[in-house]
Structure formats: structure tokens, C-alpha cells
Amino acid sequence: MPYDVSVIIPAYNDERRLPPTLEKVIAFLQTQAYSSEIIVVTDGSTDRTAQVAEAFSSKFPDLKVVSFPFNKGKGFGVKEGMKAATGKYRLFMDADSATPIEFLAPFLDEMKKGNDIVIGSRAMAESKIIAAQSFPRRELAIVFRWLQWAVLRLPYRDTQCGFKLFTGEAAELYFPQVTYDCAYFDAELLYIAYKSGAKISQLPVTWEHDNDTRLPIGFRRSVELFFKLLKIPRTHSRVTMKAIAD
Numbered sequence: 001m002p003y004d005v006s007v008i009i010p011a012y013n014d015e016r017r018l019p020p021t022l023e024k025v026i027a028f029l030q031t032q033a034y035s036s037e038i039i040v041v042t043d044g045s046t047d048r049t050a051q052v053a054e055a056f057s058s059k060f061p062d063l064k065v066v067s068f069p070f071n072k073g074k075g076f077g078v079k080e081g082m083k084a085a086t087g088k089y090r091l092f093m094d095a096d097s098a099t100p101i102e103f104l105a106p107f108l109d110e111m112k113k114g115n116d117i118v119i120g121s122r123a124m125a126e127s128k129i130i131a132a133q134s135f136p137r138r139e140l141a142i143v144f145r146w147l148q149w150a151v152l153r154l155p156y157r158d159t160q161c162g163f164k165l166f167t168g169e170a171a172e173l174y175f176p177q178v179t180y181d182c183a184y185f186d187a188e189l190l191y192i193a194y195k196s197g198a199k200i201s202q203l204p205v206t207w208e209h210d211n212d213t214r215l216p217i218g219f220r221r222s223v224e225l226f227f228k229l230l231k232i233p234r235t236h237s238r239v240t241m242k243a244i245a246d
Contacts, residue, residue: 120204
């Protein structure tokens with residue numbers, strides 16, 4: 001059955017981080033008047049992530065676990081979750097609940113103003129960072145943000161916050177165009193949507209860094225991200241709304 005809201009949570013070896021997040025998400029959704037579903041996507045987890053998630057179906061019957069045998073990345077997980085979702089609105093959020101599920105309420109309000117996509121931003125003046133990233137991770141992010149702006153020219157200072165809401169139509173239109181399976185899929189997605197003329201709004205969020213992050217840092221990863229950044233405009237040089245619709 002179609003739902004009003006789908007919440008997609010990509011998870012990788014998250015048997016420890018996932019239960020508190022599901023507890024909070026379920027408690028929130030059960031107080032809402034709209035119908036909702038939760039989709040947990042685990043790809044290549046070697047721990048009990050899938051079993052832990054499935055156990056919550058007794059508390060929330062509209063919870064689905066989608067499992068894959070090999071790890072392909074956060075982008076892959078989100079894309080598969082969006083594909084499995086049926087919601088009129090589709091949110092993806094991180095397994096560590098870095099941005100609390102309660103922010104879904106203002107995001108839905110913003111969506112109803114006619115937006116196709118609403119993204120969380122940690123870089124707005126009203127945003128609140130409870131626990132910041134480590135110094136090297138934070139400095140690398142600042143440098144990369146400037147490089148990204150120079151290449152993509154997107155009007156969003158934070159493309160990587162893991163809290164984004166889409167209409168079902170936007171999810172079905174844009175996610176199939178994304179080629180990256182890694183955590184850098186957000187920038188590619190926003191580039192496609194922005195060039196296609198999508199209505200995108202950004203809202204400040206509260207965000208808390210988890211030191212048990214699954215995303216590594218280092219010289220090699222920085223170089224890989226730089227080349228992925230350069231590839232985005234070349235891959236999608238002819239992106240228009242008409243081209244995607246065709």
C-alpha cells in the first residue's frame with residue numbers, strides 16, 4: 001500500500017547504533033496522523049544489523065529490511081531504499097540519528113510550499129552542532145566544500161548532511177540518474193536535480209557527530225573524492241528536465 005511518508009535508513013555494521021535510532025523513529029512516527037513506513041537497507045553487513053532491524057517489526061509492522069550480500073556504499077543503500085519506498089514523501093536519514101527524526105516535521109511543512117526536495121544543512125546560521133567532527137575531518141571538509149563550489153556551482157554550502165526529504169516523484173526521477181554508490185552520491189544527486197530545475201530548499205538542523213562513523217578520511221580518500229567531483233559535470237553535462245523525462 002502507498003504511504004504518506006517513507007523513512008529510509010541505510011545501515012552497515014550498525015547493530016549497535018541502529019536500535020536507539022529505530023526506537024526514536026518509531027516513537028515519533030507512532031504519534032503522527034499520517035501513515036508511514038520504515039525501510040532499513042543493509043548491504044554487506046557482517047554483524048547482526050539485519051536481524052536487529054527485523055526484530056523491531058513487532059513494534060512497528062510497517063518496517064521492511066532490505067539486505068544485500070556485498071557492501072557497495074551508502075549511496076547504493078539509499079537508492080535501493082528509495083526504489084523500495086512507496087511514500088508520497090521519502091526521507092533518508094543516518095543510522096546514528098545524527099539529525100533527530102523530529103526535524104521531519106518542519107521538513108514536511110517546507111515541502112508543502114511546493115518544493116521537490118528539502119535538504120538539511122549544518123552550515124546555516126541557525127544550525128546547531130552538538131558534537132563537531134575531529135579537527136582534520138573538519139578542515140578537509142571546509143577545503144573540499146570550496147573545491148566543490150568551484151566545480152559544481154551549487155548554491156548549497158552543505159551537500160552531505162544525511163537528512164534529506166524528497167517527493168515520491170522527485171525520488172523516482174532523480175535517483176535512477178545517480179551513478180555513485182558511495183557516500184558522495186548526495187552532491188551528484190543535487191547537481192542533477194538543480195540543473196534539471198527542481199525546487200530545492202534547505203533548512204538548518206541539529207547535528208551530532210558520531211566518532212564511530214563508517215566514513216574514513218585520509219589522503220587517498222581525498223584524492224578519490226576530488227576525481228569523483230570532477231567527473232560529475234562531465235557525466236551530466238546534458239542534464240535538463242526534458243532529457244531526464246525522456
